[in-house]
Amino acid sequence: MALIVQKFGGSSVANAERVMNVAGIVADTYKAGNDVVVVVSAQGDTTDDLIEKAKEINPNAPRREMDMLLAAGEQISISLLAMALIKMGLPAISLLGWQAGFHTNSSYGSARIKSVKADRIKMELDRKNIVIVAGFQGLCKYDDVTTLGRGGSDTSAVAIAAAMHADRCQIFTDVEGVYTADPRKVPNAKKLKEITYDEMLELATLGAQVLNNRSVEMAKKYNVELEVLSSLNRVPGTIVKEVTNMEKMLVRGVTKDTDVARISVIGVPDVPGVAYKLFGKLAAKNINVDIILQSVGRDGTKDITFTVARSNADEALEVINSCNLFGGSNVVCDTSVAKLSVVGAGMETHPGTASTMFEALFDVGVNIQMISTSEIKISVLIDENDADRAVSAVHKAFFPED
């Protein structure tokens, strides 16, 4: 007997049929003798519909009231799932975020979990209930409903698993696990059996979109073993856990991220402090800068190039213009770029990874604009139009056809 936390996203409970499907998965886990805590998101488009309702009335609705509104979405899905399990003859009870003991700070709309006081969950498990918890929501010290923001339900699930020392936290989604590349784009992409937290974090950051970063960080911090798997096909997924004697792989995956803009400030004075001022001003506006490249000074000037999310590009340009280009002669912004990355804890000890990647790109004629490396990742900036072709070529270099 184990304690299993299972999380199902909005598309998994979008309608009555899907709710019954989820109930079937939960029921099987329970009947196998496990204690089961289930975390669910709002059904399908519910959250978007509620946001639409709010916009009609007040496009600048305060976050506190938005949280009050949106939290109704999970309230609906948890009660429906409980009803489905009860219909199957199983004991089940639904709990709102506050009933499940989720205490958060008061950053409405993007609250952070401060603690999970799981007394009620434990009591219901002792009574042999399947406990269905509303994801994405909690209560702050003012006794107000809060929501956790993007990917909040994943985080809720991991937080419960951490607080209760669950044996496993299963994140059900519409893919069968984590792949070496996007399987819709790269036909021979392979599903990984295992992956480390750090590799998963890099993949999530790089646009693999399987697991929310906050939830992976929390899982790493509290050593919660995650499994990413499909709610539609009953096959084993990908386990995310700390490296122990994990199967050695040079590279875990190849990803692309097209939400990138490249900005270059040309001809800034080659004196100390320019980069500090530039990135300080951007940070003050909460603009996240990713890859940074500074040219070697020549003729007393240098060029500074960096990437930001496309949605931040205009604001970044405003900052630069309002500061007279920091003494530069020109600023250039290119939004038709993509970031291609290979991720793998194995590459730390394999210096050949970068050259394999660059060779694969050279072979298909893809120009590399910028390069950035970390211990477990190599990213290159390329033309957006080359991205899919580049992913295939690099994937093939690391995962030859069977």
Next chain:
Amino acid sequence: MALIVQKFGGSSVANAERVMNVAGIVADTYKAGNDVVVVVSAQGDTTDDLIEKAKEINPNAPRREMDMLLAAGEQISISLLAMALIKMGLPAISLLGWQAGFHTNSSYGSARIKSVKADRIKMELDRKNIVIVAGFQGLCKYDDVTTLGRGGSDTSAVAIAAAMHADRCQIFTDVEGVYTADPRKVPNAKKLKEITYDEMLELATLGAQVLNNRSVEMAKKYNVELEVLSSLNRVPGTIVKEVTNMEKMLVRGVTKDTDVARISVIGVPDVPGVAYKLFGKLAAKNINVDIILQSVGRDGTKDITFTVARSNADEALEVINSCNLFGGSNVVCDTSVAKLSVVGAGMETHPGTASTMFEALFDVGVNIQMISTSEIKISVLIDENDADRAVSAVHKAFFPED
């Protein structure tokens, strides 16, 4: 400056436009210098839609989970109304039933309010907030969400008004107040300026459908002054309060109720205990009996006739049949009857009321099947097909054309 509680039903907040209309009413009350607490129901068809969702999954869903589900409806409407007021530049905050301090018993689906601990409401009023409270819902001792059942939001509003000693509790609806008869049927029906709690209770019971009975009973018990008025036209409504120096009126209103079935058990033995057994068995099945008429015994037998709600008729017949007609020879059920009533505290001291009513019915050829009287009401049972004609005639007798 006064403390005003305002309640708006589901049709008053059915869409964005109506929510803005309600916000306008609330805003005017607040700008006039009042403290305002607003109670709202779920938007339009939300509750029905949620019930439909539940039925798809589990037609016999447990009430605890139904309450969890349905409570989401008010959560949506309170946040939207708060957003609307904030858009108008006014300070507003929404509170769920439990945040507003509604403690109920654990009769899920039809919970009774045990207390309203209005500390949070008071704190928000002190901060000059307009406080928007979710009607229809509370929290029981198990920390579970409960709903109050039919007319619950009216009851929520009166309970807050009682707990906070509000100066007035305004119940907004789609009619302009309480009328001497149904204005859709009787063209010269008059809107009443005032009415007593007891008169309102009789009218509600008799099918006037303006105010929920539980809320009127609670208002009477705690002496909360109610006003029934329209959310669409800004005109004074009808005040419901204790008799003081209220305008003297013989009769307040004429109503009909067609949710009536007449059952006669013919030829039961004229011995003690038959009525006790009959009505005891019906009460055990929770069947509410209204008018009762027992014939004078003759030849050792008597007939017992009574009325029940039509939905209870079949079950009442089953009870009677299962008890061998209580020794009677026959049982007859007529579902094409209607109850016509005149209500008015003035009739206590005016013995002529009954004869005026009977004369009006005689003049239009309506046969009276049964008669029942109380201190402030006279009801007669007539053929359903005569009902509208009878209401007009009786109304005309008490309220001559201007």
